[in-house]
Amino acid sequence: MILLLLGPPGAGKGTQGELLAKELGIPKIATGDVLRAALRDGTKLGKEAKSYMDRGDLVPDDVILGIMREKFESDETKDGAVLDGVVRTVPQAHGLGVMLAKLGRGVDKVMLFDIDDEKLVARLSSRTVCDKCQHPFKDREPGTKCEKCGGTLVRRKDDEPEAVRNRLRVYKDQTAPVIEWYEDREAAPLKIKADGSPEEVTERALRALKEK
Ligand code: AP5
Numbered sequence: 001m002i003l004l005l006l007g008p009p010g011a012g013k014g015t016q017g018e019l020l021a022k023e024l025g026i027p028k029i030a031t032g033d034v035l036r037a038a039l040r041d042g043t044k045l046g047k048e049a050k051s052y053m054d055r056g057d058l059v060p061d062d063v064i065l066g067i068m069r070e071k072f073e074s075d076e077t078k079d080g081a082v083l084d085g086v087v088r089t090v091p092q093a094h095g096l097g098v099m100l101a102k103l104g105r106g107v108d109k110v111m112l113f114d115i116d117d118e119k120l121v122a123r124l125s126s127r128t129v130c131d132k133c134q135h136p137f138k139d140r141e142p143g144t145k146c147e148k149c150g151g152t153l154v155r156r157k158d159d160e161p162e163a164v165r166n167r168l169r170v171y172k173d174q175t176a177p178v179i180e181w182y183e184d185r186e187a188a189p190l191k192i193k194a195d196g197s198p199e200e201v202t203e204r205a206l207r208a209l210k211e212k
Contacts, residue, residue: 001080004087007113009167010120011194012201014136017084019202027076030084033134034067035059056158056166058088058174065095072103088175110182111205113194117168124164128153
């Protein structure tokens, strides 16, 4: 199963991606995580992505499609994957579709996490993430040890208020049209209410996957 997760910044794609990947027994691939790891390791990819990410702008489409090509040409995705935040523009949706078709594969399900803007802003302003495994935490102080891997919790630069405002703008302008693109062509997105506890949201998501 290739399951694609869509939704605004802070909707819980990372949190749900992890839980769903575990339930479905497939890996989670998040372009945001790949880019942040590259940034941390100071690679060419990280240096190229840094200024876009810090501002909350999108990294160019060809960079993202290059990352996805590498992932789908490797064994890592042979049983499928949960794709978190991987498609954010119509050219990315098209490019991913073409690339998967060449490999005899395709996106099986698209899931859209839906939540009000003010809840997103509140979530992002109280988030820290592990600098090693990237797990997101709620209401934990920066500098605390990550209970999953022993890394250190940090604030993301793009969780500063100005970058958050820009990310929401970018989502509305460039990513929202992707929803319609999938409605017209491949799989109509399963709309999941993203408030309530993370476990409640996972339950709704799994139920929606079974029903469709
Ligand atoms: P990325 O890291 O993907 O950021 P994002 O899409 O803005 O999403 P977030 O990670 O902020 O939020 P999320 O929906 O995963 O929520 P989370 O689970 O953390 O991308 C970062 C940047 O990389 C982009 O801005 C761009 O520059 C670049 N990039 C990445 N992919 C790209 C692409 N395809 N094209 C171009 N550029 C790309 O949850 C948020 C918080 O809420 C956490 O604290 C969490 O603990 C909490 N929470 C989660 N669920 C719940 C719940 N049910 N109740 C209460 N709290 C909850």
